[in-house]
Amino acid sequence: MKIETFALERWMTTYETKVAYDIAESGICPMTTADLLGIMPAEERERTLADLLNLPLGYSEAPGSLDLRSLLAATYENTGPEHILVTTGAIEANFLLLNVLLELGDHVVAVEPAYQQLGAVARAIGCEVTPWRLRPETGFRYDLEELEGLITSRTRLIVVNTPHNPTGAMLSDAELGRIYDLAVARGARLLSDEAYRWLEIPGGERLAAPIRNRGDAGISVGTLSKPFGLPGLRIGWMAAPADLVAACWAMRDYVSLSPGKLNDALAVLALRHRDRLVERTQSIVTQNLATAEAWFAAHADMVAWTPPRGGLLALLHYALDIPSLELANRLAEEYSVMLAPGSAFGLEHTLRIGIGQAPPIFATGLERTAACFADLRAAGVDLRPGADLAAAAPALVAGTSS
Ligand SMILES: Cc1ncc(COP(=O)(O)O)c(C=O)c1O
The missing domain is CATH 3.40.640.10 (Type I PLP-dependent aspartate aminotransferase-like (Major domain))
Structure with missing residues (x-):
């Protein structure tokens, strides 16, 4: 079987173990084995740990x-x-x-x-x-x-x-x-x-x-x-x-x-x-959504997004006249921030953002992204002629039959 290159995976693996602020990730921030065992009552935890250690x-x-x-x-x-x-x-x-x-x-x-x-x-x-x-x-x-x-x-x-x-x-x-x-x-x-x-x-x-x-x-x-x-x-x-x-x-x-x-x-x-894990997830998503809403409002001249209706992912639309791959590479290499290039999905002038990261990392990742945008502007990168963020990122709407 001859298969096309998986553009996003190739890009993610270049940076995901190197950056400090990965806010492109598609999942909720990883648990450790200790976290997983930690959600159990003490007695169950000890029994479970012994079972795991003795598992052939x-x-x-x-x-x-x-x-x-x-x-x-x-x-x-x-x-x-x-x-x-x-x-x-x-x-x-x-x-x-x-x-x-x-x-x-x-x-x-x-x-x-x-x-x-x-x-x-x-x-x-x-x-x-x-x-x-x-x-x-x-x-x-x-x-x-x-x-x-x-x-x-x-x-x-x-x-x-x-x-x-x-x-x-x-x-x-x-x-x-x-x-x-x-x-x-x-x-x-x-x-x-x-x-x-x-x-x-x-x-x-x-x-x-x-x-x-x-x-x-x-x-x-x-x-x-x-x-x-x-x-x-x-x-x-x-x-x-x-x-x-x-x-x-x-x-x-x-x-x-x-x-x-x-x-x-x-x-x-x-x-x-599962219920305890869902609680953990919901708490992370609630915090990051609030951070994101405030950040997008504060930088509305430069970015807009379509908040997710479900899941963890959304597209960040930006007004700068720079291709998404170049911008994503610069963010990763110079600001240690990962936001995935929309070009991997055929959606230029967007970056994919994930709202599952640990809240302090998510917040700092957004701050550094804003700093990158400001630095690019100061270095003479223009806004795209006719870039209309409001039109580029309308609210997500329900389909025809709902
Ligand atoms: C829509 C979709 N399906 C499947 C996968 C694969 O997930 P995994 O193999 O980690 O279960 C991903 C991962 O990003 C995904 O976004």
Whole structure:
């Protein structure tokens, strides 16, 4: 398989271990193992620690431990452990699903812009991928009428991501249901990348129920990376019909075989204490949202954003006449700040910002970003002619049917 370069991942890996203020990250700031154990009552903590230290580090159950699959299955309706395959992050779940479901010449409709993997793997397989575009000028509205016109009798798969990376847009439950019905009516399947599940904006809209709950044409992909700050565990999963899970598992035999045993055990702990982890996440997001709102208001001549409706990501639009890659490189190299270049998503003059970082780091990262902008202005970088930040970053709006 020949596949295009994953632009964002290449860029992130250049800087992510080097900068002090990473405010581009797509997940909530990572927990330590001590943090995870620390949320348990003392007695449980001691018992758990002893169990972890004595866990034989042999190969684990290939599809993920029964404990982990049962806990995950319980987060969906009509789903048992046989419907879950634990994978090396959501990225492996997506990769396996796209490879098992698609063949050369198939037609796919995939949301765009997007986490690049969602379209790139299908293109590498030789599928015809029609983008379902979210456009800045419509506030990144999911236009369901447009989608209807993109699906043909040859469409095998529709790929969505909600809440959305990189815009923070979101499908309502009714919209996701309508897409499911469209897929079923045309004999297609619907792959819903739900990497940002459990990431409601505090006081904001409810997330749509996982697509798996609607029936066998819906495939949900999930992860512990984004909502719980556990990306280093590399634990993701798919929730899908048992035959599809079996086919993906058979393909995975050639790739990673099974999840890491210790990671599987830590994932079980995280899911058992999911409510406490969600509380931690909500507290971080609440603080960072307030910081961000104040910062955008203070620098409204230079920046604007579309706050996320769900998830952790949004686009920062800037007025300076400088390409996003050049700006992002300068921020990283000279200010130790990471904001991802919008060019990786085909959205020039934007930077992707994540609101999951530790609040003090997030606040300092924004201050340093403002300093960089001021320095660039002082050095003679102009504002883009006709740059209209208010028009570039309208409020995120709900789709047609919500
Ligand atoms: C939409 C989306 N899907 C999947 C992934 C992969 O996540 P992981 O492999 O860490 O679970 C990401 C990571 O950024 C993402 O944004």
